[in-house]
Amino acid sequence: MRPPLGIVGAGRVGNALARLLAAQGWPVVAVTSRTPAHARTLAGAVGADAVPDAAAVLARAELTLFTVPDDAIAPLASELAEAAVPGRAAVHTSGALGAEALAPLAERGVRVGSLHPAYPFAGGETPGLGRVFFAVEAPGLELRQVLLEVTAALGGQPILIPAGGKAQYHAALAIASNYAVTLFAEAERLLTGLGIGRETADDVLNGLLAGVTANLRERGVPDALTGPLSRADVGTVRLHVRALRAAGPELAALYVRLALRTLPLVRARGTDTGPLEQLLEEESANAPDGT
Numbered sequence: 449m450r451p452p453l454g455i456v457g458a459g460r461v462g463n464a465l466a467r468l469l470a471a472q473g474w475p476v477v478a479v480t481s482r483t484p485a486h487a488r489t490l491a492g493a494v495g496a497d498a499v500p501d502a503a504a505v506l507a508r509a510e511l512t513l514f515t516v517p518d519d520a521i522a523p524l525a526s527e528l529a530e531a532a533v534p535g536r537a538a539v540h541t542s543g544a545l546g547a548e549a550l551a552p553l554a555e556r557g558v559r560v561g562s563l564h565p566a567y568p569f570a571g572g573e574t575p576g577l578g579r580v581f582f583a584v585e586a587p588g589l590e591l592r593q594v595l596l597e598v599t600a601a602l603g604g605q606p607i608l609i610p611a612g613g614k615a616q617y618h619a620a621l622a623i624a625s626n627y628a629v630t631l632f633a634e635a636e637r638l639l640t641g642l643g644i645g646r647e648t649a650d651d652v653l654n655g656l657l658a659g660v661t662a663n664l665r666e667r668g669v670p671d672a673l674t675g676p677l678s679r680a681d682v683g684t685v686r687l688h689v690r691a692l693r694a695a696g697p698e699l700a701a702l703y704v705r706l707a708l709r710t711l712p713l714v715r716a717r718g719t720d721t722g723p724l725e726q727l728l729e730e731e732s733a734n735a736p737d738g739t
């Protein structure tokens with residue numbers, strides 16, 4: 449069963465999901481967005497009509513995807529309660545919020561749920577979503593079945609998140625993906641601080657990260673861990689902390705904190721972490737800000 453789909457929010461996720469589903473032959477019938485030109489562009493690409501507002505999408509689509517910012521979901525659901533068509537389905541794509549964000553629609557007989565692709569949509573063309581997991585959440589069995597079908601049509605894998613668990617689920621993904629970008633930016637700053645060009649610095653780091661993700665995929669935790677901590681190379685860790693302290697004390701403190709969080713992985717590899725612990729505690733105590 450492939451119910452006609454509507455999109456509210458022609459941003460990164462709305463574009464990616466609508467285009468990929470349309471390419472799989474899933475009917476996309478209506479698109480709206482805050483900026484009408486964005487709705488028109490997406491509608492044109494997927495053979496849908498651009499409509500003036502979300503109420504018009506709800507009126508036409510049997511399954512409406514709310515691909516708007518998280519903070520816009522509940523207010524939109526409240527505004528739309530009057531336009532709700534009982535028996536139709538409305539689903540948002542937030543990772544952190546549950547189906548309850550659409551409660552005003554559920555109270556009017558709309559079947560509600562959420563479908564979160566665990567993938568970083570940064571804009572531009574999205575490659576296929578094979579291997580990507582989709583957190584599927586729908587209290588009703590019939591809608592859950594439809595969302596499993598959407599996931600399968602996109603080539604993804606479903607994962608069911610226990611009720612009340614989406615914030616923790618999404619925090620986990622944010623740590624792994626968003627903070628990888630933060631750490632990349634810090635590493636890039638250190639390399640360019642040595643006079644290395646930004647493009648070269650990025651190439652160095654991207655090559656390294658490609659190896660890390662391959663190791664994680666093939667070996668998992670803790671065996672994917674490499675570097676001085678994995679070998680308990682205390683002298684090298686000391687050199688790192690001193691160099692970072694010269695570059696910026698906050699970064700040195702972050703390094704020490706992350707190293708302390710890494711020690712259980714080092715121990716799990718069967719390495720004695722006693723000397724490392726001693727060094728990291730000394731460095732914490734010696735830090736100018738006490739961290």
Ligand SMILES: NC(=O)c1ccc[n+]([C@@H]2O[C@H](COP(=O)([O-])OP(=O)(O)OC[C@H]3O[C@@H](n4cnc5c(N)ncnc54)[C@H](OP(=O)(O)O)[C@@H]3O)[C@@H](O)[C@H]2O)c1
Nearest residue numbers: 457458459460461481482483486515516518541542568569
């Ligand atoms: N980006 C990701 O990697 C990712 C991954 C998984 C899930 N998600 C989730 O997917 C949802 C959308 O994220 P995104 O990254 O695609 O955001 P985005 O690129 O900022 O797109 C949001 C879209 O919603 C439109 N919009 C905002 N308020 C609206 C309103 N009141 N009515 C109609 N349209 C409105 C915006 O309008 P205009 O552009 O037309 O002005 C924009 O096109 C969020 O819940 C997010 O948590 C994101």
